[in-house]
Amino acid sequence: MSIAITTQFICFTILSLVVLIGALGVVLLESIVYSAFLLGGVFMSVAGLYLLLNASFVAAAQVLVYVGAVNVLIIFAIMLVNKKEDLKPINDIKSRRIISTSICLTLLSLLIRVDLTNVWSLSSPKNSIGEESTIRIGEHLFSDYLLPFEVASVLLLMAMIGAIVLARRDVMNKDISTGLPVDQELIEKSPEPLLTNKN
Amino acid sequence: MEYGLDLEYSFNEFLKGFGLSSEIAHIIWLPLPMLLVLVAAVVGVLVTVWLERKISAAAQQRIGPEYAGALGVLQPIADGLKLLVKEDIIPAKADGILFTAGPILVLIPVILSWLIVPFGQNLLISNVGIGIFLWIALSSIQPIGLLMSGYASNNKYSLLGGLRAAAQSISYEIPLALSVLAIVLMTNSLSTIDIVNQQSGAGILSWNIWRQPVGFIVFWICALAECERLPFDLPEAEEELVAGYQTEYAGMKFALFYLGSYINLILSALLVSILYLGGWGFPIPVELIAKFLNLPINAPFIQVFTASIGIVMTILKAYLLVFIAILLRWTTPRVRIDQLLDLGWKFLLPISLANLLITAGLKLAFPQLFGG
Numbered sequence: 001m002s003i004a005i006t007t008q009f010i011c012f013t014i015l016s017l018v019v020l021i022g023a024l025g026v027v028l029l030e031s032i033v034y035s036a037f038l039l040g041g042v043f044m045s046v047a048g049l050y051l052l053l054n055a056s057f058v059a060a061a062q063v064l065v066y067v068g069a070v071n072v073l074i075i076f077a078i079m080l081v082n083k084k085e086d087l088k089p090i091n092d093i094k095s096r097r098i099i100s101t102s103i104c105l106t107l108l109s110l111l112i113r114v115d116l117t118n119v120w121s122l123s124s125p126k127n128s129i130g131e132e133s134t135i136r137i138g139e140h141l142f143s144d145y146l147l148p149f150e151v152a153s154v155l156l157l158m159a160m161i162g163a164i165v166l167a168r169r170d171v172m173n174k175d176i177s178t179g180l181p182v183d184q185e186l187i188e189k190s191p192e193p194l195l196t197n198k199n
Numbered sequence: 200m201e202y203g204l205d206l207e208y209s210f211n212e213f214l215k216g217f218g219l220s221s222e223i224a225h226i227i228w229l230p231l232p233m234l235l236v237l238v239a240a241v242v243g244v245l246v247t248v249w250l251e252r253k254i255s256a257a258a259q260q261r262i263g264p265e266y267a268g269a270l271g272v273l274q275p276i277a278d279g280l281k282l283l284v285k286e287d288i289i290p291a292k293a294d295g296i297l298f299t300a301g302p303i304l305v306l307i308p309v310i311l312s313w314l315i316v317p318f319g320q321n322l323l324i325s326n327v328g329i330g331i332f333l334w335i336a337l338s339s340i341q342p343i344g345l346l347m348s349g350y351a352s353n354n355k356y357s358l359l360g361g362l363r364a365a366a367q368s369i370s371y372e373i374p375l376a377l378s379v380l381a382i383v384l385m386t387n388s389l390s391t392i393d394i395v396n397q398q399s400g401a402g403i404l405s406w407n408i409w410r411q412p413v414g415f416i417v418f419w420i421c422a423l424a425e426c427e428r429l430p431f432d433l434p435e436a437e438e439e440l441v442a443g444y445q446t447e448y449a450g451m452k453f454a455l456f457y458l459g460s461y462i463n464l465i466l467s468a469l470l471v472s473i474l475y476l477g478g479w480g481f482p483i484p485v486e487l488i489a490k491f492l493n494l495p496i497n498a499p500f501i502q503v504f505t506a507s508i509g510i511v512m513t514i515l516k517a518y519l520l521v522f523i524a525i526l527l528r529w530t531t532p533r534v535r536i537d538q539l540l541d542l543g544w545k546f547l548l549p550i551s552l553a554n555l556l557i558t559a560g561l562k563l564a565f566p567q568l569f570g571g
Contacts, residue, residue, distance in 0.1 A: 072339070
């Protein structure tokens with residue numbers, strides 16, 4: 001084995017171990033904050049696996065989107081509502097666990113089937129494009145994958161408009177249960193202008 | 200365009216002269232540029248800290264550090280040593296693991312980003328194809344470290360600081376990326392080397408700052424906000440939040456934050472000079488001067504000379520920007536959090552979007568000037 005292949009093998013082993021242990025930690029840990037941070041670690045290791053596969057653009061996009069946006073948002077949300085409260089015990093916890101386990105096992109068997117039936121080996125090593133992949137991804141996005149690309153952007157636009165409607169103060173300025181007006185100004189912003197009304 | 204020093208090739212040839220295989224020569228070569236860049240970054244921080252002390256003193260009509268070495272140049276080393284030997288305190292109610300991991304997560308992406316900073320045609324660690332995109336991706340990891348240390352400190356000021364840092368970083372990343380995208384559009388490449396080469400045609404006249412004045416200003420404002428420099432240092436505002444997420448940190452862990460913020464400042468200044476100020480290019484093209492003086496451009500001594508000029512130019516431009524950043528810090532008041540978010544979302548984002556659109560239009564209309 002040459003040095004390059006040995007290094008690749010060591011990197012692959014470490015990254016897959018981090019992915020597996022991290023993912024288990026995300027599911028099994030009691031503290032939701034730890035789960036969120038571990039999720040970031042899992043996303044980073046997946047980006048590392050992409051790097052090993054010579055897909056540097058996909059790796060950077062993974063870091064930017066999943067770690068930099070999705071995971072930061074999750075942690076941000078957890079910390080904004082960082083309430084220590086005891087959750088109500090659920091009565092039918094056993095049946096719920098059985099259902100979720102069976103759903104997960106079904107998904108796992110589907111993945112295993114994909115793994116076994118797909119032909120993974122490239123026809124020749126020359127087919128890997130490496131650094132050219134950025135250009136190739138762009139070409140695909142604007143030709144044969146144009147419709148999914150546009151549909152995804154419309155979906156994101158809808159989500160954004162929804163978020164703006166939820167956050168607007170004149171739309172949601174009444175308490176849903178009591179019907180009383182609610183002050184939703186930024187806490188850090190003074191209700192009166194600070195400098196204008198001095199005299 | 201394949202000229203300039205190729206140190207890696209010469210080094211490998213030199214080692215092969217001793218009968219080593221090329222793989223072993225490569226392994227011996229690999230850590231050298233990384234170490235060099237790490238040392239350069241740390242020395243850059245020392246210089247910047249000294250500059251900050253001296254310039255702030257001048258801005259406030261003081262003398263500043265004076266006794267440690269000539270003009271106080273040894274003061275930053277004394278600061279560093281002090282932080283190094285200080286007791287490392289973890290507060291009793293803090294979360295030990297996250298408390299330690301936070302500063303490390305803040306520092307590592309910043310240092311990794313030095314991978315793509317070129318000081319000359321072949322004078323960078325790795326000319327990765329995704330170049331500048333790597334920096335944008337890596338800089339998005341930083342808020343996780345800030346949130347982590349803010350949460351782990353178990354202190355309301357720290358948590359507020361961490362949350363502010365994340366909000367600020369998310370808001371300013373978008374206009375930053377959009378203004379970089381306009382440059383990439385003109386270059387047809389993400390690689391920092393190609394971005395500099397694209398500006399090297401006519402010396403100072405072909406620098407991107409003339410073609411992207413709006414992008415330059417947006418990028419500089421966003422870079423300052425990402426570095427959490429005043430006027431945008433809300434996450435660590437000393438007067439209102441004590442020191443934000445750094446409140447509970449002492450000793451080496453605090454030093455990591457300190458190092459991280461200054462390395463990030465230098466990195467941002469370097470990237471502004473690469474993206475908008477022609478990188479290692481001399482205001483008058485070196486090739487023209489060589490032709491004027493009848494010197495062969497490929498001769499070894501000329502190459503060493505042009506490479507040194509390149510390094511000096513890159514550092515000079517970067518430190519000019521660092522100087523402006525320090526002056527800004529000591530002359531401008533801090534913005535409020537709602538003003539900060541308004542500026543990011545209602546002003547910089549539309550402007551950078553319009554800039555991208557206009558750049559694309561100009562590229563179609565004048566392909567010679569705006570990269571075809």
